Structure formats: structure tokens, C-alpha cells
Amino acid sequence: xxxxxxxxxxxxxxxxxxxxxxxxxxxxxxxxxxxxxxxxxxxxxxxxxxxxxxxxxxxxxxxxxxxxxxxxxxxxxxxxxxxxxxxxxxxxxxxxxxxxxxxxxxxxxxxxxxxxxxxxxxxxxxxxxxxxxxxxxxxxxxxxxxxxxxxxxxxxxxxxxxxxxxxxxxxxxxxxxxxxxxxxxxxxxxxxxxxxxxxxxxxxxxxxxxxxxxxxxxxxxxxxxxxxxxxxxxxxxxxxxxxxxxxxxxxxxxxxxxxxxxxxxxxxxxxxxxxxxxxxxxxxxxxxxxxxxxxxxxxxxxxxxxxxxxxxxxxxxxxxxxxxxxxxxxxxxxxxxxxxxxxxxxxxxxxxxxxxxxxxxxxxxxxxxxxxxxxxxxxxxxxxxxxxxxxxxxxxxxxxxxxxxxxxxxxxxxxxxxxxxxxxxxxxxxxxxxxxxxxxxxxxxxxxxxxxxxxxxxxxxxxxxxxxxxxxxxxxxxxxxxxxxxxxxxxxxxxxxxxxxxxxxxxxxxxxxxxxxxxxxxxxxxxxxxxxxxxxxxxxxxxxxxxxxxxxxxxxxxxxxxxxxxxxxxxxxxxxxxxxxxxxxxxxxxxxxxxxxxxxxxxxxxxxxxxxxxxxxxxxxxxxxxxxxxxxxxxxxxxxxxxxxxxxxxxxxxxxxxxxxxxxxxxxxxxxxxxxxxxxxxxxxxxxxxxxxxxxxxxxxxxxxxxxxxxxxxxxxxxxxxxxxxxxxxxxxxxxxxxxxxxxxxxxxxxxxxxxxxxxxxxxxxxxxxxxxxxxxxxxxxxxxxxxxxxxxxxxxxxxxxxxxxxxxxxxxxxxxxxxxxxxxxxxxxxxxxxxxxxxxxxxx
RNA sequence: GGCCCCUUGGCGGAAUUGGUAGACGCUGCGGACUUAAAAUCCGUUUCCUUUAUCGGAGUGCCGGUUCGAGUCCGGCAGGGGCUACCA
Numbered sequence: 001x002x003x004x005x006x007x008x009x010x011x012x013x014x015x016x017x018x019x020x021x022x023x024x025x026x027x028x029x030x031x032x033x034x035x036x037x038x039x040x041x042x043x044x045x046x047x048x049x050x051x052x053x054x055x056x057x058x059x060x061x062x063x064x065x066x067x068x069x070x071x072x073x074x075x076x077x078x079x080x081x082x083x084x085x086x087x088x089x090x091x092x093x094x095x096x097x098x099x100x101x102x103x104x105x106x107x108x109x110x111x112x113x114x115x116x117x118x119x120x121x122x123x124x125x126x127x128x129x130x131x132x133x134x135x136x137x138x139x140x141x142x143x144x145x146x147x148x149x150x151x152x153x154x155x156x157x158x159x160x161x162x163x164x165x166x167x168x169x170x171x172x173x174x175x176x177x178x179x180x181x182x183x184x185x186x187x188x189x190x191x192x193x194x195x196x197x198x199x200x201x202x203x204x205x206x207x208x209x210x211x212x213x214x215x216x217x218x219x220x221x222x223x224x225x226x227x228x229x230x231x232x233x234x235x236x237x238x239x240x241x242x243x244x245x246x247x248x249x250x251x252x253x254x255x256x257x258x259x260x261x262x263x264x265x266x267x268x269x270x271x272x273x274x275x276x277x278x279x280x281x282x283x284x285x286x287x288x289x290x291x292x293x294x295x296x297x298x299x300x301x302x303x304x305x306x307x308x309x310x311x312x313x314x315x316x317x318x319x320x321x322x323x324x325x326x327x328x329x330x331x332x333x334x335x336x337x338x339x340x341x342x343x344x345x346x347x348x349x350x351x352x353x354x355x356x357x358x359x360x361x362x363x364x365x366x367x368x369x370x371x372x373x374x375x376x377x378x379x380x381x382x383x384x385x386x387x388x389x390x391x392x393x394x395x396x397x398x399x400x401x402x403x404x405x406x407x408x409x410x411x412x413x414x415x416x417x418x419x420x421x422x423x424x425x426x427x428x429x430x431x432x433x434x435x436x437x438x439x440x441x442x443x444x445x446x447x448x449x450x451x452x453x454x455x456x457x458x459x460x461x462x463x464x465x466x467x468x469x470x471x472x473x474x475x476x477x478x479x480x481x482x483x484x485x486x487x488x489x490x491x492x493x494x495x496x497x498x499x500x501x502x503x504x505x506x507x508x509x510x511x512x513x514x515x516x517x518x519x520x521x522x523x524x525x526x527x528x529x530x531x532x533x534x535x536x537x538x539x540x541x542x543x544x545x546x547x548x549x550x551x552x553x554x555x556x557x558x559x560x561x562x563x564x565x566x567x568x569x570x571x572x573x574x575x576x577x578x579x580x581x582x583x584x585x586x587x588x589x590x591x592x593x594x595x596x597x598x599x600x601x602x603x604x605x606x607x608x609x610x611x612x613x614x615x616x617x618x619x620x621x622x623x624x625x626x627x628x629x630x631x632x633x634x635x636x637x638x639x640x641x642x643x644x645x646x647x648x649x650x651x652x653x654x655x656x657x658x659x660x661x662x663x664x665x666x667x668x669x670x671x672x673x674x675x676x677x678x679x680x681x682x683x684x685x686x687x688x689x690x691x692x693x694x695x696x697x698x699x700x701x702x703x704x705x706x707x708x709x710x711x712x713x714x715x716x717x718x719x720x721x722x723x724x725x726x727x728x729x730x731x732x733x734x735x736x737x738x739x740x741x742x743x744x745x746x747x748x749x750x751x752x753x754x755x756x757x758x759x760x761x762x763x764x765x766x767x768x769x770x771x772x773x774x775x776x777x778x779x780x781x782x783x784x785x786x787x788x789x790x791x792x793x794x795x796x797x798x799x800x801x802x803x804x805x806x807x808x809x810x811x812x813x814x815x816x817x818x819x820x821x822x823x824x825x826x827x828x829x830x831x832x833x834x835x836x837x838x839x840x841x842x843x844x845x
Numbered sequence: 846g847g848c849c850c851c852u853u854g855g856c857g858g859a860a861u862u863g864g865u866a867g868a869c870g871c872u873g874c875g876g877a878c879u880u881a882a883a884a885u886c887c888g889u890u891u892c893c894u895u896u897a898u899c900g901g902a903g904u905g906c907c908g909g910u911u912c913g914a915g916u917c918c919g920g921c922a923g924g925g926g927c928u929a930c931c932a
Contacts, residue, residue: 007884222849223927231931251932264932304930329930339932347846348930420931539927643870644857652857656871664870667885715859715869722869789865794913796865823899834912840864844912 008669010633014753018116026769027066027121029077031525038074039526040066041509043534043542044083044502047107047129051114053574053615053641053653054535056625060638061571061647061710062533063120067749068705070121071773077526079509080115080122082108084131085433085498087165087181093432093464100432101460104131114626119634119752121769126512130501135508136434137455138518139500142553143437144448151197151552152426154446158268159425161189166468167429168193170497171422172227172541188290194436194494196424198548205421205547206230208562215567217648220539227540229420234404235336236413238263238313241321247271247313250335250418254407255399258388259342259363261353263313263324264306268332271324275309282307282326289328304329304352313340316412317389327352335418343378344371350378363388364396424545426497431462431470433495441482441489450483456491469493502542503549506532506564519558527559528566536570543568569708572650574641576621578610586620589655590627612652623653635751636662642710642750664718665754671725672743672758675736679762682734686780690727693720694739695780698746702773705749717747737762742774790815791842792824800841808835815841 021027031037042062045055066078082104089100108129115122128135146152160169164182168191173180198205206228209221233252240247247263265272267289276283285307306327313322322340329348330339341349343360353360354376364383365372371379372386385391390406391399407413427436435456437449449456459477462470471477471493482489507523514520543565550564579587581601592599592607599607615622628637640661645651685691697720704713724731724739731739740762748755748768759768783804788811790798798820802811812833815821821843832844 219849219926226848226928229931233932249932253932329932331931334931341932346932348932418931536926646858649857654857654871657857660871663884670885711858711869718869787865791865791913794911799865832912834864836864836913839861840913842864842912 006670006673007666008754008757010635010665010753011630013757014117014119014629014634017753017756018119020756020767021121021769022116022124024767025125026767027076027078027123028125029075029079029123029526031522032075033525035073035075037077037526038066038069038531039077039529040069040531041079041506041529041533043532043538044081044130044505045111046083046086046088047104047111048088049107049110051111051118051625053623053625055115056118056637057574057641057647057651058533058535058571059115059118059120060641061569061708062531063118063638063752064642064705064710064749065531065533066121067752067769068702068773070769071745071748071771072702073772077126077509078121078123079126080112080120080124081127081505081509082111082129082131083498083502083505084108084129085136085495085501087167087430087432090430090432090464094467097464099460099462101131104129104432117629117634118625118638121752126509128505128508128512130434130498130505131432133455133457134515135505136501138508139434139496139504140437140449140454140456141451142504142518142556143496144451144454145556146196146552147448149552149555151200151555152194153197154192154194156190156192157195157425158188159191159193160186161191163187165430168425168427170425170499172424172544191427193425193427194438196426196548196552198424198545199419199421201548201551202228202230202419202421203417204551204562205544206419208547212563213568216565217536217568217570220536220543220568220570223539224544227421227544231418231420233335233416233418234400234407234413235416236316236340236407237411238316238322238340240324241312241314243311245271247324247338248336249338249340250416251340252418253342253345253396253400254403254413255385255388255391255394255396256342256345256363257315257317257340257403258385258391259344259361260315260322260340261343261359261361262341263322264327264330264339264341264349264352265309265324266330266332266337267326267328269326269330269337271311271338272309272326275311275326279309282309285326289326304348304355306352306356308356316407316410323358325352325356333422334420344374345378345380347378347380350374350376361387424497424548426500427494428497429469429472429493430495431458431464433498434501435471436492436494436496438492439480439482439489440492441485441487443487444482444484444489446492447482447484447489453483471495499541499545503545504553506546507553507559523559528561528564531567531569532565533569533571535573539570569647571647572645573614574651574653575612576615576623576653577612578619578621580608580610582606582608586618588620589623614650615653628658632658632662633665633753635754636665639664639714639751643714644711646711647708664721665751668721668747668751669754669758671721671728672740673761674728675724675731675740676758676762678731678733679737679740680733681737682732684738685732685735686777688727688731688735690724690731691735691739692780693723693727694742694746695774695776696720698742698774699776699781701746710750714750717750744768745771745774786838788815788839788841790818790821791840792821793845794842797821797824804838808837811835811841815843 040062042058066076070076084104089104092098092103093100160174162169162179162182162184164184169179174186178185209225213221231252233250234254236249238247267286276286306325309324311324313324315322343350343353344362360374362372362374364379365386366381366383371383382396385394385399391402404415437456439447441447459474478491478493480489480491506529507519510523510526511520546564551562553559579592581587592601599609601607640658697716700716701713744755744759755768785801786804787799787801789796798818800814828845830843830845834842
């Protein structure tokens with residue numbers, strides 16, 4: 001039927017159609033108030049040098065959505081740009097003497113051409129790089145506006161210092177006490193830093209997770225909820241014995257107040273520092289705590305330690321005197337940096353109390369009596385309060401409410417909401433970032449650069465011959481005059497965290513022509529991003545910062561909504577098997593082969609196959625997208641990366657898999673060529689099974705894409721291809737034409753080049769990427785007859801084929817007469833027959 | 846330690862949301878075509894029993910609800926993720 005020797009050459013047809021798309025600006029997006037818009041976006045890539053498989057998977061996913069939405073009639077915006085500031089460019093400069101700008105723009109050129117070779121339907125007219133002054137001048141303007149809205153402030157504070165990157169990191173960029181990129185243990189330093197007041201929006205950022213982000217993965221919503229870390233509690237004021245000042249503490253368990261046996265101060269607490277002056281033991285303990293830092297892995301194992309200050313606080317109810325200790329497990333930057341400790345109800349407090357022989361007062365008894373006696377385990381469950389004066393007999397929540405009421409009446413405390421979220425420190429001591437538009441004047445202090453003097457551009461003549469920030473070493477750049485008083489002044493040499501660049505870029509895509517303002521009117525039309533796709537590693541950092549920025553820009557009147565991304569999808573990683581030679585060295589996939597069930601290297605030495613893990617340079621298990629495109633074509637690569645796993649899961653790349661995809665593209669080409677050969681205009685045969693299958697396919701693929709279930713869409717396509725090959729001879733010429741036309745539009749989101757090529761072969765004018773999704777005839781989606789399985793006592797025994805609207809009584813009768821049922825019943829009387837129309841029959845004996 | 850998710854053939858995964866478990870693909874095996882190979886095509890691939898039928902078991906394990914459970918409920922085990930002294 002189809003001739004086995006017909007082949008198509010991806011190397012010929014793919015560049016041909018890529019050129020046509022570019023020529024005709026097929027994907028250029030223009031606002032059109034009469035059409036519904038759809039903003040599809042992949043997370044902004046860092047121009048590291050070349051595309052990797054993770055990019056290819058990401059962009060293919062978004063591209064399939066974008067192409068599908070276009071054919072569904074949406075006005076689609078699908079842009080691309082570059083997160084172009086960042087440390088690797090400086091490292092390249094340091095190591096190889098290339099200027100960061102040169103290195104970056106060269107990488108961008110390369111990666112742009114690679115993305116084009118994948119056939120991603122980008123509107124390239126909107127492209128930008130965040131390292132270009134045309135981009136960062138707007139960011140500087142936004143900085144000044146945020147500053148005047150009090151959403152940015154300057155503060156001397158303890159910061160996370162990465163000794164390898166020689167820069168400060170935000171809390172979100174410290175993982176397990178180590179720098180997120182360098183992996184170096186983070187040190188504590190006190191520095192003057194600029195901060196975004198992200199905490200101004202704590203409640204809004206939290207409540208919108210519930211109210212507005214219903215199209216976000218539950219996992220990401222949970223992570224952000226935890227990160228914001230809202231807790232309801234109380235702030236209590238303790239009088240101090242023999243002093244006029246008071247001690248404020250935060251607790252979520254005011255009901256445990258009668259179990260208080262000591263107070264705990266953080267080593268950074270002002271009261272602790274004051275005591276230290278006259279108390280060498282306290283002073284040396286504080287020093288010890290500071291030396292440890294917040295970061296050391298040792299903290300995990302670190303014992304609860306402390307020292308008695310000799311001061312005493314007065315219990316607000318009983319008047320008892322409670323000793324005040326400095327303890328190493330209390331954080332300065334959560335709550336007030338001080339606590340009252342109830343050892344019976346908190347494991348940390350209990351460990352501490354046991355170590356220093358402090359009393360333990362049981363205050364909560366569980367239903368089985370647990371909690372009334374405390375040994376080595378604190379009782380944290382609910383129950384009835386005991387030994388607690390007027391709280392006795394109340395539950396935890398009743399006790400909290402009653403105690404807060406009491407505190408408020410006596411003026412000794414009040415209910416308070418606390419968040420774990422901290423403000424976002426944005427200063428970085430690096431060259432390759434957006435300059436902070438501030439001038440430091442000895443007389444006027446920190447003075448904003450006036451808007452008409454923007455941008456503050458980076459100097460190009462910088463040296464990378466010594467570590468640290470080249471801006472500090474530049475002979476002239478930092479010297480300027482104060483915009484206010486005109487005296488000699490110094491520029492801020494810190495630059496902005498690169499996460500600032502990516503916190504509003506999705507808005508800038510909407511306004512490619514605005515040169516004076518960050519945004520023009522187009523943003524109102526395009527926002528929000530309808531479908532955002534990227535890796536889950538940005539669940540807290542980038543996605544939280546962007547949500548903050550959006551709120552700031554709303555406050556400034558740039559946008560109307562709080563949330564930037566209506567729909568979010570987080571894709572899984574691309575993985576590959578690992579290979580190891582006998583000496584333990586890693587081998588790349590192209591350096592090994594399988595011979596009769598065993599693996600060997602190209603010289604025939606044994607190779608052991610290791611676990612399948614994320615593609616990485618160190619394990620050498622990566623596969624280059626460009627090599628794949630060269631060998632099999634972009635369409636085959638796209639097809640494979642969509643076909644195998646659901647996109648939210650990790651995707652195992654294999655040579656056999658991509659070869660299978662390549663075979664499919666060839667088979668598809670052969671089948672469609674064969675169909676086209678016999679196609680002629682005439683009357684369509686509505687009853688043909690292949691035509692019905694085609695209608696069903698368009699319907700199923702549409703549903704699958706909207707569900708982000710590309711693997712299902714592809715399985716359905718295979719089913720149809722199998723059917724069409726079987727039915728080939730039965731399809732009349734007019735029906736062939738109809739099927740091919742529909743089929744090409746339906747698969748075009750996945751294999752766009754091949755679809756265009758065959759579209760042209762069919763004799764259609766224009767591009768398939770511009771064609772409308774096929775209208776579906778609902779009548780063709782249902783079969784006239786259905787096959788019903790028949791169960792006896794829940795076990796399948798036979799089946800019958802009946803007209804789809806057959807009467808229930810009649811179905812029962814037919815079912816009872818089937819051979820399988822009669823054999824199983826063996827004369828027994830059914831007690832009940834359940835007929836679910838169109839589904840199943842179950843006979844109960 | 847806390848919170849969350851996952852577990853279906855040799856493998857990736859389907860299953861109309863409580864209704865024929867294993868679609869579709871990959872791999873393997875058998876065969877056709879070919880001098881041969883490549884390519885292509887056909888068959889087969891959950892397990893047990895059987896020559897084949899007929900049958901039995903089966904979605905990590907134990908139990909429950911239901912005419913009917915991969916799907917719902919309770920418990921357990923294994924794997925993964927996030928977070929971590931947050932009072």
C-alpha cells in the first residue's frame with residue numbers, strides 16, 4: 001500500500017519552513033481587542049552557551065500550546081528573551097579574559113539560532129536581553145519609583161555572604177546553609193544593603209495563593225505558603241525584676257504560659273548584648289554563637305546550649321520570677337528574638353531545661369493521661385489544660401483565646417500575626433548586573449539619581465584581574481557629583497540581584513516599542529500570562545519575586561492585576577542513563593554501545609550502566625539537542641520529548657526512543673503521501689471509519705493539549721495512524737483529502753515542519769500554522785452500537801454488542817442468553833441485574 | 846523532626862474520574878520480503894494452568910465500603926520532594 005522506500009529529509013525541509021515562518025513573520029503578535037488573547041511563556045533562559053535538553057523540552061511544550069491556541073483562533077503572544085546578567089559571564093571574563101558583554105551576546109546569538117532550529121513559534125520582534133541598557137534603564141526607573149513608594153529601603157543588617165561568589169545572597173538563595181550556586185558555606189556579615197519590602201505584601205501574597213492561583217500546581221502553592229509561613233499567636237510583655245524596661249516575646253502557644261520555666265533570648269538580642277558588657281560569661285557565649293553562624297551544617301547536630309544572664313522576668317499572671325537565659329536555638333529575626341520557654345510543651349525547651357536543671361511544669365493532659373508527667377518527650381498534642389489557674393480544663397484553642405483575652409484586658413499582650421517571609425535583599429557586589437541608581441553623598445546621604453539622568457550604565461573598560469567587584473576598582477566610574485548639592489559624591493557600586501531582572505520581564509515583552517516608559521498600553525491587553533511553563537526549582541525564588549513585583553507595579557499604576565501568571569505548569573527534568581568505565585570514569589552516551597545485551601565502549605571494554613539521573617556535565621550523560629536535530633530532525637526530537645512521559649514527570653531520554661519517534665515521522669510521511677496520491681475533490685464518505693476516527697482524533701488531541709497530557713495526544717495519534725493504514729483502501733478520494741487536511745492541522749503543534757511540507761504537497765495555499773482547528777462533527781464521535789461487558793458477581797464472563805440506545809429490559813434478556821453467562825450461572829436464578837447504559841452489565845446471584 | 850506527593854507488565858505509561866486493567870510507544874521474541882543487509886511489513890510479549898479451549902490470580906501490603914475498587918475510606922511498607930531550632 002504505502003511504499004517503504006519513500007523518505008523525507010528533515011535536514012532539507014525544516015530550514016525551508018523555518019525560513020518561511022521568519023519571512024512572513026508568521027508568529028508576530030499584534031493586539032486586537034476583537035480577539036481573545038493567549039499569552040504563552042517559557043521561563044526566561046540564561047544564555048549559558050548552548051541549548052540543553054531541558055530547554056528543548058520546555059520550549060516544545062509551550063510551543064505546542066501556542067500553536068494549538070493559534071489554530072483555535074486565539075491571538076497568541078509567544079515571546080523569548082534572555083536573562084543575560086549574572087555571574088557566569090564574569091567568571092568567563094576572569095578565566096578567559098573575554099568581556100562579559102561579548103561572552104553573553106555571543107551565547108545569545110548561538111542559542112537564538114538553536115531555538116529557531118527547534119522550530120519554536122516565537123515572535124522574535126519582541127526579543128530583548130536584560131543586560132542591555134534599553135532594558136535595565138527601565139528597571140532603574142522602577143527602582144526609583146519603588147523607592148519613593150517605600151517598597152525599597154536601605155538597612156544595615158546581617159547578610160548571607162558567599163565567599164566564593166564574593167557577594168551577598170538573599171535568604172531564598174541560601175540552601176542548607178550554602179550558596180545556591182557556589183555551594184560554599186555562607187558567612188554572616190554586617191553590611192549596608194538595599195531591600196525590597198516584600199513583607200508589605202505578606203498577606204496578599206498568601207491569600208492570593210488560595211483565591212487566584214487555582215491553575216498553579218498544588219506543590220508550588222504549598223511551597224510558597226510554607227515560605228511565607230503565616231502563624232497566629234500573641235506578643236507578650238514581661239516586666240523585668242529591678243529594671244524599668246520590659247521584655248517582649250512572641251508565642252503561638254499563649255495557653256502554655258503557666259508552664260513557663262525560663263525565658264530565652266537570641267544571642268543577637270539587645271538585652272543579651274547589654275548584659276554581656278558586664279558579664280564575661282554571657283559575652284563569650286554570644287561570641288561562640290556568632291562564630292557558628294546561622295549556616296553551618298553543624299547546627300543540625302548542635303546541642304541546645306545557653307547561659308544564665310542573672311536577670312529575671314515576672315510572670316504576668318502568677319508574679320513568679322522567671323530566669324532569663326541566652327540560648328543558641330533562638331533566632332533573632334523571627335518574632336522578637338525572645339521567647340518564654342514551656343519545656344512540657346516544646347521539645348527544644350525540654351532538652352534545654354533538662355540540660356540545665358530547669359523546672360518542668362506539665363500543663364496539658366491528653367485524653368489518655370499523656371502529658372501529665374513529662375520525661376524525655378514534650379507533650380505537644382491537644383487535651384485539657386492543667387496546673388493553669390483560670391485556664392484549667394480548656395482545650396488548646398480555648399486556652400489560647402482565653403489567655404489572649406486576659407492579656408489584652410491587662411495590657412500585657414495582644415494577638416499578633418507573624419510571617420516567616422523576610423524582605424528581599426537586592427544588593428550584589430558584582431559588576432555584571434543592573435547598576436543601582438543611587439549616589440552616596442557625605443552631606444545628603446543616599447540620593448536617587450534623577451530619572452532624566454538614567455540610565456546609569458556599566459563602564460565597559462573594566463578589569464577582571466583581581467577578585468571582588470570591578471566597579472570598586474574602576475578608576476573613575478564611581479566618582480560623580482551629588483544630584484542634590486553638587487558636591488563630589490560616590491556612586492553605589494553594588495548592582496541588583498539578577499532575580500530583579502526576571503521579576504518583570506514578562507511585562508516588558510508586552511511593550512516592545514515603549515522607549516521612555518517601562519510599559520505601554522499593550523500590557524493591558526496581553527497580561528496576564530495565560531500559560532507559564534518552567535522548572536519547579538523556581539517555585540519560591542523567581543515565582544515569588546515576580547508576584548511581589550507585580551503588586552508593586554500595580555501600586556504604581558502600571559498594571560491592573562496582582563498576579564502575573566494565571567496558569568503555571570512545572571515540567572520535570574530530562575534524565576538519561578549513566579555509563580561508567582571499569583576505572584570509574586564517566587562515559588558519554590555516544591562513547592558506548594550495546595552488543596548482544598552487554599555494554600561496551602568503542603574499544604570493546606566493559607561498561608557498567610548506572611542509574612538514570614538528570615543530564616549533567618559531571619556525569620557526562622547529557623545529549624545535545626543540536627546533535628539530535630542533525631541526526632533525526634527537530635520534528636522527531638519534539639515528537640519524542642512529548643510522547644513518552646507526562647510532562648510534569650521526569651523524562652528519560654533514550655536513543656531507542658528518539659529512533660522510534662523518527663520512524664514515526666517517516667511512517668507518517670509515507671501514509672500522508674499515499675493518501676494525497678489518491679485524493680480528488682468529490683463527495684466525502686461520512687460513514688468511513690477513518691473519517692470518524694479523524695474527527696475523534698482532533699477532538700481527543702484538543703482535550704489532551706488543554707489538559708497538558710501530550711503523551712495521551714500522541715498515543716491517540718498513533719491509534720489513528722494504525723487505523724488509517726488499515727482502512728487506506730476503503731477511503732475514497734474526496735475523503736482522503738478531507739482526512740489529510742484535518743490530520744495536518746491536528747498534528748502541526750507537535751511536528752510543525754512536516755505538517756507544513758505535507759500541507760504544501762496537498763496543494764493548500766498558505767501555512768498550516770495559520771489554519772483553523774478542524775470543526776468537529778459531534779455525530780461522528782459516537783458509535784451507533786456499543787460493546788457491553790457482562791459480569792456475573794463482578795467477574796467478566798461475556799460481552800454483547802447492541803445498538804447504543806437499546807432498552808434496558810432488552811439488554812438484560814440478551815445478556816442472560818449469552819453463552820458465558822449461561823455457563824457461569826448453570827441454572828441459578830439471578831437476584832439482581834444492574835445495567836449501566838453504554839457501560840456495563842452486572843448480574844448478581 | 847514537620848508538611849506534601851508517588852507506588853499499575855521487562856521499561857515509559859493508558860484507563861471515559863467507581864464500570865472490559867495494561868491503550869499507545871519502547872524493548873525482547875518469532876516470522877515474511879531480500880543472495881545478504883538495511884528499510885518495511887505481519888504476529889507475539891502481566892503471571893499461573895492448559896496442546897488449545899475452559900479457567901484461576903493480578904494495579905506495593907493488610908483490611909473496609911460497594912452489585913462492582915487501580916480509582917473511595919482506615920492502617921502499614923517502600924520510594925521521592927520540599928522545609929528545617931520559625932517558639
